[in-house]
Amino acid sequence: MILLAIDTSGRDGSLALARVVTGRSEIEVLEVVSLSGGTFSAQLVPQVAGLLEVHGFRKSDLAGFAVVSGPGSFTGLRVGLAAIKALAEVLGKPIAAVSRLEAVARASADRSHSRVMAALDAGRGDIYAGDYQLKPEVAMGSERLLSREEFLAAAMGSVVVTPEATWVEAARVAGLRVEQIDYPRADAIARLGWEHIERGQTVTPGDLEANYIRRTDAEIFSKPKA
Numbered sequence: 001m002i003l004l005a006i007d008t009s010g011r012d013g014s015l016a017l018a019r020v021v022t023g024r025s026e027i028e029v030l031e032v033v034s035l036s037g038g039t040f041s042a043q044l045v046p047q048v049a050g051l052l053e054v055h056g057f058r059k060s061d062l063a064g065f066a067v068v069s070g071p072g073s074f075t076g077l078r079v080g081l082a083a084i085k086a087l088a089e090v091l092g093k094p095i096a097a098v099s100r101l102e103a104v105a106r107a108s109a110d111r112s113h114s115r116v117m118a119a120l121d122a123g124r125g126d127i128y129a130g131d132y133q134l135k136p137e138v139a140m141g142s143e144r145l146l147s148r149e150e151f152l153a154a155a156m157g158s159v160v161v162t163p164e165a166t167w168v169e170a171a172r173v174a175g176l177r178v179e180q181i182d183y184p185r186a187d188a189i190a191r192l193g194w195e196h197i198e199r200g201q202t203v204t205p206g207d208l209e210a211n212y213i214r215r216t217d218a219e220i221f222s223k224p225k226a
Helices: 040-054 074-091 100-108 148-154 165-175 186-198 219-220
Strands: 004-009 015-018 026-035 062-070 097-101 115-123 126-133 141-149 159-164 176-181
Touching: 004 040, 004 074, 004 165, 004 186, 015 040, 015 186, 026 040, 026 186, 040 074, 062 074, 062 165, 074 097, 097 100, 097 141, 097 148, 097 186, 100 115, 100 159, 100 186, 115 148, 115 165, 126 148, 148 165, 159 165, 165 176
Parallel strands: 004 062, 062 097, 115 159, 159 176
Antiparallel strands: 004 015, 015 026, 115 126, 126 141
16 A cells, blocks of 8 residues: 655655555555655656656555645645545545644653643744643644743643744743654655544545634634624
């Protein structure tokens, strides 16, 4: 089984091709390809086609998909989700929608943490925060858009996990425990996506939606109809 994973939620993105080996819970990541920010729509389809060709596969060999559904760039998320919807619709294969905040939480290298607060910069002085339990089983408490003050208060008693240097410093100044990680790539999304697929946590192309958390500017500034 060949799995394609896509992340176009951040400033830069990536895609990964992975092989699922029968009888094993771990997947084998064949390759990760970086995508430059700002040109996802032009890069994505050619990069997917090229990645499949390099490894001797065709689109029909794809048996599942994993995609970051948010939070992140509105435009970037739409590009990635549209590509996955089209492929999954044509091939009739399952989709695992993966939260970027879950990927951050699960990237913690310290397995002693039972609960973490995943953090991603949301701009405008706000932060995307995901409250995750890691033991004994992974479970999401909540995913929210918070102000700086709200975030620091909500993170009390948790370990903050984030790739954002600014928020690492803010958490440390506030006396919180914090772990700085690298931004998760598509190989991490592939692994999480396969876990979701194994548990039956999949969506159809018609049900796949972006998890923006923050409303779009159009929603925020639109005037209510009289």
